[in-house]
Amino acid sequence: MRLENRTISTPGASSFWQREWKALWRSKTAYLFIAPLVITVCCILLYPIFKAALMSFQYWYIAKPIGGHPFVGLKNYIEVVRSDYFFKSLGITGIYLAVTVVARFLLGLGTALLLNKKFKGRSFARVLIIVPWAMSEVVACLIFVLMYDYQYGIINHLLMSVNLIDTPISFLGDANYALDAAMLVNVWKGFPFVAIMLLAGLQSIPDELYEAATVDGASGWDKFWHVTLPTLKPVSLVVFLLLVVWTIRDFAIVYVLTNGGPSRATEIFTIFVYRSGFEYYQFGEAAAGGMILLLFSLVFTFIYMKVTKAGDTA
The missing domain is CATH 1.10.3720.10 (MetI-like)
Incomplete structure (x- = not known):
């Protein structure tokens, strides 16, 4: 007797994602309007913060060496x-x-x-x-x-x-x-x-x-x-x-x-x-x-x- 692999569908989860996608599509114009602001905030605020956090765990030279900037932990x-x-x-x-x-x-x-x-x-x-x-x-x-x-x-x-x-x-x-x-x-x-x-x-x-x-x-x-x-x-x-x-x-x-x-x-x-x-x-x-x-x-x-x-x- 051979057992067949069957994918068990979950109607609840499927319907949830369908509703979310429909809601997102209905609000696409609003998201397009706020997209420039989100991109700007990410570029001039979030990225520098992330970069500074990364630098705080590295030893930074004035001129970037071939091997990059080594990690020094909490030093x-x-x-x-x-x-x-x-x-x-x-x-x-x-x-x-x-x-x-x-x-x-x-x-x-x-x-x-x-x-x-x-x-x-x-x-x-x-x-x-x-x-x-x-x-x-x-x-x-x-x-x-x-x-x-x-x-x-x-x-x-x-x-x-x-x-x-x-x-x-x-x-x-x-x-x-x-x-x-x-x-x-x-x-x-x-x-x-x-x-x-x-x-x-x-x-x-x-x-x-x-x-x-x-x-x-x-x-x-x-x-x-x-x-x-x-x-x-x-x-x-x-x-x-x-x-x-x-x-x-x-x-x-x-x-x-x-x-x-x-x-x-x-x-x-x-x-x-x-x-x-x-x-x-x-x-x-x-x-x-x-x-x-x-x-x-x-x-x-x-x-x-x-x-x-x-x-x-x-």
Whole structure:
């Protein structure tokens, strides 16, 4: 008796794939429209990330040898962590992150509260407040370089005119002032975004809540603490996390102002990675540092996505 091989068909699976194919075919026009975006993202974002991840496990020569770039495992990561400036750059980044994020948020909140009041010229003030945020980072930094100038800067001139200092200060050339000077530019450049976002949140608060608080005898501080802040909590969390993510990868402001100096006093982690690759030509270590930076960014991005998802489902 001969047994014949027979293919057992599964109608359920077959019908599933048929439905999926029909749905894909019906949506072919939509997929064609988003295809250029997907291809662009893959070319300029996903491929460089994949390439950097691969480089972080290789020893990279300036000129590619015949045998290619050998794999070295975790050696690049170990060398990055063992670097004399790794933890120093992390510490500077932590200070830079904490000060600028908190300062931008508080200054933006105060500005939003002022712009939410009714006064003459409020519309012009709302437009004017966007100027620092809309300005290019490099242009803003070059303006502040002139303002910080040791001999001709307006800041030294004003401080000396009111007798706060006796001699000019080299804000960008002195290790005691350089980081503070860079953080000031970061705060000035970034607080308008916070102000605009929180202003939108303030305008969404119903007037009935403030009227009810007034009837209950609440003071202005009570209204702010028990009505304004709780209502602004969702948008505040989103703005705060965005500031953290953006500040972690900040580079241009500090680089244009001080190039990480003097004496590496302002070398945040992004500049540390840049120098590893483009000054010391340790491209494998630079790629490893970039992956560490990407990991930190992904952690806060994940938190941001969880917060926004929770806000959508609330």
